[in-house]
Amino acid sequence: MMGSVMGAVKVSSKRTKEFSVKWWFWILFTGIMLACCISVKFVGLFVVLLVGFMTVADLWNILGDVSRPVTDTLKHLMARGLCLIVLPTLLYVVFFYIHLRTLNKSGNGDGFYSSAFQSQLIGNSLHNASMPHQVAYGAIITLKNHRTGGGYLHSHFHLYPEGIGARQQQITTYS
Structure with missing residues (x-):
């Protein structure tokens, strides 16, 4: 300066x-x-x-x-x-x-970037992943939620237990 x-x-x-x-x-x-x-x-x-x-x-x-x-x-x-x-x-x-x-290697701050950018980082779980433009019925998807600090929304095959909700599919976030 x-x-x-x-x-x-x-x-x-x-x-x-x-x-x-x-x-x-x-x-x-x-x-x-x-x-x-x-x-x-x-x-x-x-x-x-x-x-x-x-x-x-x-x-x-x-x-x-x-x-x-x-x-x-x-x-x-x-x-x-x-x-x-x-x-x-x-x-x-x-x-x-x-x-x-x-600087094309994956690191601990990858979650702050878009999935498209992460797919270019060597060592990232999304590296060279194919990303379809349209989602088909029945597909398992992972979405990034900016409100949870950049965590990814992930759907599970597990349903919520009886008495909690309408026994819908569980969705959690992970970084």
Whole structure:
């Protein structure tokens, strides 16, 4: 988070000459740090907003300087859009692609995910399970109930005992 803020401060600093190698380094560094920041925690979204506000303020000051042509503002807008929006977005997508490709094993938090996602996890009881789109009469089904903390509803062949309900089939949840 601090890397993003530091990079944004360096980019907007008057000591860093615009469009120099040093300026490009700091703006690319800021974009990479923004991608890392938002990829780790969504609290990083606040840092992205802070850097965004700093960038808008810089662009406003550049546009407000009447001694500079409007093309300077457009160059800054393009450079910052590329380095602070496009680059972090691409890196964010690449990070999650790598994450989902390498972390494909089942674990203790599988119950929080959909059955379709769980069927892709190696070692999960649903791994490579066929999931029909329609349920046939008489099929034994398992449903996920979000109200019970992500537990699965499971039907049993056992009936409720005499005097409890109408001797209907038992349905329980398991995680």
